[in-house]
Amino acid sequence: MRRPHLGLLVRRRWVCTSCRSRYSSVATKATANRKSNLPDFPARTRFAPSPTGYLHLGSLRTALFNYLLARKTGGQFLLRIEDTDQKRTIPGAEQRLYDDLRWAGLQWDEGPTIGGPYGPYRQSERTAIYRSHTHDLIDGGHAYRCFCSADRLDSVARHRSQAGLPPGYDRKCADISAEESEDRASKGEAHVVRLKVDGYPMFNDLVYGKTGQNRPPKKLDLIDRVYDDPILLKSDGHPTYHLANVVDDHLMEITHVIRGTEWMPSTPLHVALYNAFEWTPPKFGHVPLLVDKSGQKLSKRNADIDLTFFKDKQGIFAATLVNFAALLGWSHTQKSDIFSLEELEQIFNLKITRGNTVVAFEKLWFLQKAHAQRFAAIRGPEFEEMVTRVSQVVDETYPQQQLPFLPPQTLAEYISPLLQADAKSFTNAEDFVQRNSTFFTRTLNRPDYAPVSDAPIPLATVHTAAAALTLVPESHWTIETHRFNINAYDGSGIFADETPAHEAVNDEKSRTNADKAFKKELYHYLRWALSASAPGPGIPETMSILGRKESVRRLEEARALTKDMAAASSAGPAQKVKGALKDGDISWMGSLAPQ
Numbered sequence: 001m002r003r004p005h006l007g008l009l010v011r012r013r014w015v016c017t018s019c020r021s022r023y024s025s026v027a028t029k030a031t032a033n034r035k036s037n038l039p040d041f042p043a044r045t046r047f048a049p050s051p052t053g054y055l056h057l058g059s060l061r062t063a064l065f066n067y068l069l070a071r072k073t074g075g076q077f078l079l080r081i082e083d084t085d086q087k088r089t090i091p092g093a094e095q096r097l098y099d100d101l102r103w104a105g106l107q108w109d110e111g112p113t114i115g116g117p118y119g120p121y122r123q124s125e126r127t128a129i130y131r132s133h134t135h136d137l138i139d140g141g142h143a144y145r146c147f148c149s150a151d152r153l154d155s156v157a158r159h160r161s162q163a164g165l166p167p168g169y170d171r172k173c174a175d176i177s178a179e180e181s182e183d184r185a186s187k188g189e190a191h192v193v194r195l196k197v198d199g200y201p202m203f204n205d206l207v208y209g210k211t212g213q214n215r216p217p218k219k220l221d222l223i224d225r226v227y228d229d230p231i232l233l234k235s236d237g238h239p240t241y242h243l244a245n246v247v248d249d250h251l252m253e254i255t256h257v258i259r260g261t262e263w264m265p266s267t268p269l270h271v272a273l274y275n276a277f278e279w280t281p282p283k284f285g286h287v288p289l290l291v292d293k294s295g296q297k298l299s300k301r302n303a304d305i306d307l308t309f310f311k312d313k314q315g316i317f318a319a320t321l322v323n324f325a326a327l328l329g330w331s332h333t334q335k336s337d338i339f340s341l342e343e344l345e346q347i348f349n350l351k352i353t354r355g356n357t358v359v360a361f362e363k364l365w366f367l368q369k370a371h372a373q374r375f376a377a378i379r380g381p382e383f384e385e386m387v388t389r390v391s392q393v394v395d396e397t398y399p400q401q402q403l404p405f406l407p408p409q410t411l412a413e414y415i416s417p418l419l420q421a422d423a424k425s426f427t428n429a430e431d432f433v434q435r436n437s438t439f440f441t442r443t444l445n446r447p448d449y450a451p452v453s454d455a456p457i458p459l460a461t462v463h464t465a466a467a468a469l470t471l472v473p474e475s476h477w478t479i480e481t482h483r484f485n486i487n488a489y490d491g492s493g494i495f496a497d498e499t500p501a502h503e504a505v506n507d508e509k510s511r512t513n514a515d516k517a518f519k520k521e522l523y524h525y526l527r528w529a530l531s532a533s534a535p536g537p538g539i540p541e542t543m544s545i546l547g548r549k550e551s552v553r554r555l556e557e558a559r560a561l562t563k564d565m566a567a568a569s570s571a572g573p574a575q576k577v578k579g580a581l582k583d584g585d586i587s588w589m590g591s592l593a594p595q
């Protein structure tokens, strides 16, 4: 026998079972917290869209991650409208943002339309705040007014470009005295305010770790010294994005900024601004770019990913899109990928991947079907909405008199069990109605009937078995009855407990095979007869949804269509079918139904 390695024995110290489990759970929890990057205090997060476009998949994900971080930690989620670039603002975009966020279920705790203690939450209403903070920076020597004309800046730029030098500003105005600067400004001389940047700090990103270039200012040579010195306040007195963003995040006490990697190059400048104000910056986490399968960036300008495309054109549920967006670049340890928003609020962490995120739309449809099933099982308002949508499409597509059900049953009452039965295939109302078109008409275009296999099951036997299924009275016309009855058939098309002992197939294996072959043929025939071979709900469900009258009508129609075929098929096994299947004799059929 192999002896254990001595080293192992030496290192292992005895710990009693209860202590061991206590230690291990403490360690696991601590590791989990560290790994998940979650703060151990309530996070204040914000979504800060510019109304220069509509919500799209990438911005929905940003909003969602911020929302989830706030919810998971018991904090607040803010909405702030960054409308400093008035020229690019699209009329109506702000309202659409509200509508889309609400549709997705991402209700903000503070922000436009509801207010809050740190408002206003629209940057165009905060200009005075930015101006006064700019003055603080000027007073502290961290910023200065620049009176250079557009012409001068142009000629500096031209000169630098001709000399093959990178662009930049030469700090001509940085040396203007405070008095002169104040005087010229008060006389109305046009100017901007620049931040004096002498180095961009590194920062610790929640996703990417230590980030930034620790870039010194561009002092390229003694003759052509240039600096970044970015503009904070424009000549029209309005702030740039950088200034407004930093001032607001600070004043609104934002603790975590989760945003797209496209903002990562701006973050060192933001940190420099925090330092100039002597404020502690929030934690930054940049989420990776969304790309298509060929690695191309999904773009805001691509109408395909505008939220309305998913919502209105594709009929995607809010829950599906939120679930889909959550999985873009985020990893979890749950067994399934299907989450409601409430579940995401419980399990969210900041385990966000670094590489570009490939958006695979197959997943969207998988999730859509999963949520459809979830809604059908819960039967809540979302299910009612599905019924309404499908009813509308049916109304628009099929003439009322063609519908195969009769009052007092309503269209909604007819559609509801159909949706229950086929929710697993639900993508949207239009596709659903198309897929289940045979449920909305009395005219079936059946293809020519072809038996399922070469192993001949006489069609007459199948006919008789199908006819027997219709002998169930209205009162027992349920999914359970039909399922029970179909299952009760044996391999020769006879109800198992009706087979005379001397005729029963004794060999277990061949009986099973015969049973299977018969049922396969029967199902195949019934689907052809009842739904023109279209995919859809199972046969017991189909019969139950169509109702007794319409099912009988379809089966009789099908029988008539295949009469000649049945006559030509072998008469042997069909003779085994008992006289008990005569129409009208239904007393024994009723007893097959579970009571």
Ligand code: GLU
Pocket: 048, 049, 050, 082, 245, 258, 259, 263
């Ligand atoms: N207004 C910026 C945007 O439109 C916000 C960037 C940020 O979250 O800091 O995306």
